[in-house]
Amino acid sequence: MTSSRIVYLNGDFVPFAEAKVPVMDRGYLFADGIYEVSAVLGGRLVDNAAHLARLDRSLGEIGIANPHDAAGWERLQMELVRRNDLVEGLVYMQVTRGVAERDFAFPPAGTAPGVVMFTQAKTVAANPLAEKGARIITVEDLRWKRRDIKSVALLAQVLAKQQAVEAGVSEAWMVEDGAVTEGSSSTAFIITREGTVVTRPLSTALLPGITRASVLRLAAEADLRIEERLIPVEMAYEAAEAFYTSASSFVMPVIQIDGRPIGDGQPGRHTRRLRELYLDLARAG
Amino acid sequence: MTSSRIVYLNGDFVPFAEAKVPVMDRGYLFADGIYEVSAVLGGRLVDNAAHLARLDRSLGEIGIANPHDAAGWERLQMELVRRNDLVEGLVYMQVTRGVAERDFAFPPAGTAPGVVMFTQAKTVAANPLAEKGARIITVEDLRWKRRDIKSVALLAQVLAKQQAVEAGVSEAWMVEDGAVTEGSSSTAFIITREGTVVTRPLSTALLPGITRASVLRLAAEADLRIEERLIPVEMAYEAAEAFYTSASSFVMPVIQIDGRPIGDGQPGRHTRRLRELYLDLARAG
Numbered sequence: 387m388t389s390s391r392i393v394y395l396n397g398d399f400v401p402f403a404e405a406k407v408p409v410m411d412r413g414y415l416f417a418d419g420i421y422e423v424s425a426v427l428g429g430r431l432v433d434n435a436a437h438l439a440r441l442d443r444s445l446g447e448i449g450i451a452n453p454h455d456a457a458g459w460e461r462l463q464m465e466l467v468r469r470n471d472l473v474e475g476l477v478y479m480q481v482t483r484g485v486a487e488r489d490f491a492f493p494p495a496g497t498a499p500g501v502v503m504f505t506q507a508k509t510v511a512a513n514p515l516a517e518k519g520a521r522i523i524t525v526e527d528l529r530w531k532r533r534d535i536k537s538v539a540l541l542a543q544v545l546a547k548q549q550a551v552e553a554g555v556s557e558a559w560m561v562e563d564g565a566v567t568e569g570s571s572s573t574a575f576i577i578t579r580e581g582t583v584v585t586r587p588l589s590t591a592l593l594p595g596i597t598r599a600s601v602l603r604l605a606a607e608a609d610l611r612i613e614e615r616l617i618p619v620e621m622a623y624e625a626a627e628a629f630y631t632s633a634s635s636f637v638m639p640v641i642q643i644d645g646r647p648i649g650d651g652q653p654g655r656h657t658r659r660l661r662e663l664y665l666d667l668a669r670a671g
Numbered sequence: 672m673t674s675s676r677i678v679y680l681n682g683d684f685v686p687f688a689e690a691k692v693p694v695m696d697r698g699y700l701f702a703d704g705i706y707e708v709s710a711v712l713g714g715r716l717v718d719n720a721a722h723l724a725r726l727d728r729s730l731g732e733i734g735i736a737n738p739h740d741a742a743g744w745e746r747l748q749m750e751l752v753r754r755n756d757l758v759e760g761l762v763y764m765q766v767t768r769g770v771a772e773r774d775f776a777f778p779p780a781g782t783a784p785g786v787v788m789f790t791q792a793k794t795v796a797a798n799p800l801a802e803k804g805a806r807i808i809t810v811e812d813l814r815w816k817r818r819d820i821k822s823v824a825l826l827a828q829v830l831a832k833q834q835a836v837e838a839g840v841s842e843a844w845m846v847e848d849g850a851v852t853e854g855s856s857s858t859a860f861i862i863t864r865e866g867t868v869v870t871r872p873l874s875t876a877l878l879p880g881i882t883r884a885s886v887l888r889l890a891a892e893a894d895l896r897i898e899e900r901l902i903p904v905e906m907a908y909e910a911a912e913a914f915y916t917s918a919s920s921f922v923m924p925v926i927q928i929d930g931r932p933i934g935d936g937q938p939g940r941h942t943r944r945l946r947e948l949y950l951d952l953a954r955a956g
Binding site for chain 1 (some may be wrong): 673698825
């Protein structure tokens with residue numbers, strides 16, 4: 387939050403301190419908005435086309451017109467990266483249904499969506515946590531039924547992440563009907579003792595992770611067997627390896643779940659390899 | 672939205688056009704906040720103590736410190752009513768977890784909650800819709816599992832209300848496992864052919880409606896039989912009367928559900944009586 391930090395706000399690049407939205411913005415009153423986060427590595431956006439495609443899809447699912455095409459978004463992102471001298475970190479994008487007198491129903495046709503973008507400087511590649519591995523807990527999945535939509539209605543995820551923090555660990559995997567859905571801000575993976583990479587199949591129960599898709603592709607290219615299936619919590623406890631993926635954590639080894647060591651309690655061999663492969667991909671831009 | 676409209680924002684009464692929150696407000700980024708709405712009739716707050724008690728309870732459930740006690744809130748509400756010359760309408764209150772660099776986990780201890788309050792002028796007593804009765808539809812309940820918390824994570828309710836608007840009706844009752852949970856912004860009631868007032872028992876599946884509680888008390892005082900039980904959609908279709916309650920609609924007769932007339936397709940006798948009784952209560956202040 388330096389004084390020179392620049393935020394994109396509805397067509398303008400403004401100083402951080404001036405980046406404010408009206409209280410009648412539907413993002414503030416109703417969580418009526420969509421967001422995306424793309425990583426930046428070496429000044430370049432990672433997996434960005436897929437993030438922009440998911441942004442477009444999420445907006446469509448809740449009936450907000452996408453204010454920009456992919457090329458338009460990327461121009462704004464890169465301009466924001468440039469203005470903030472961002473080399474490594476994240477670009478955050480949020481689109482809300484705009485500003486209108488408070489009423490649950492959609493505002494009048496022609497109400498302009500609200501757009502906010504900002505950057506966060508962050509070490510995403512040489513992340514010390516990836517070296518030692520993350521400890522996680524499982525928590526009940528309290529979320530709504532359309533988790534395939536990346537909306538800003540994130541209160542359940544906030545409460546899950548806070549449970550993790552209070553337990554002294556890095557992430558919470560959410561569990562529904564005995565099976566892991568996903569992390570509070572990540573996709574859950576395990577690797578079985580037979581070396582199969584396992585993650586939950588896509589549905590409305592979880593977000594279609596962008597990093598998830600890339601890692602599955604890399605795993606296939608590395609000749610790892612892949613299975614998309616439900617992961618009961620007990621199956622996760624007994625895994626040989628575990629990890630989670632997200633735009634900001636890339637591939638994060640998990641060494642402990644609910645206090646139980648995973649494998650030998652160190653980042654797993656296949657997991658480390660997948661992280662390296664993803665980093666190569668990210669660096670290639 | 673007149674130029675003289677005044678909004679309360681973190682300790683100050685500001686002109687509407689200046690009522691803006693930082694993009695890093697957790698209400699905007701995470702739906703990490705709680706709200707309440709109290710009706711104003713004849714310049715007086717309706718059922719306000721109960722609304723403030725629920726606000727306190729909701730805040731406690733998600734770990735936000737309540738920035739004011741009930742007397743403090745009511746002083747601010749009445750000052751806002753006065754500054755806006757509000758005789759009839761609503762006072763809206765929102766408390767978020769405050770402004771902090773974006774991170775799912777709670778911000779550092781000591782981060783001040785964000786408080787916004789505004790008024791909306793609105794005819795709540797002599798509402799023409801209450802004369803002719805509301806038509807409604809049923810929709811799937813997509814919400815999260817802690818609907819007893821009045822959070823601003825309202826996207827599912829927005830989508831439900833919009834479905835109602837697109838169907839040309841006034842409200843959507845949300846249905847889970849075949850039974851009505853509640854309306855998108857109201858509590859659902861039916862009255863059986865035997866004259867029993869039926870509404871769903873309180874649980875995490877629905878909001879503990881303030882108007883709901885008052886109407887149940889009034890129904891009991893009027894010697895109506897009351898049953899708190901699940902209402903299957905078919906049971907609602909076959910009801911003698913139906914209505915919904917909320918801070919802004921008071922007691923709203925329902926004359927049609929999913930295109931099926933309820934009773935004789937007119938506001939029901941008991942429903943009209945309950946609305947009168949509630950209006951008496953509201954006017955008494």
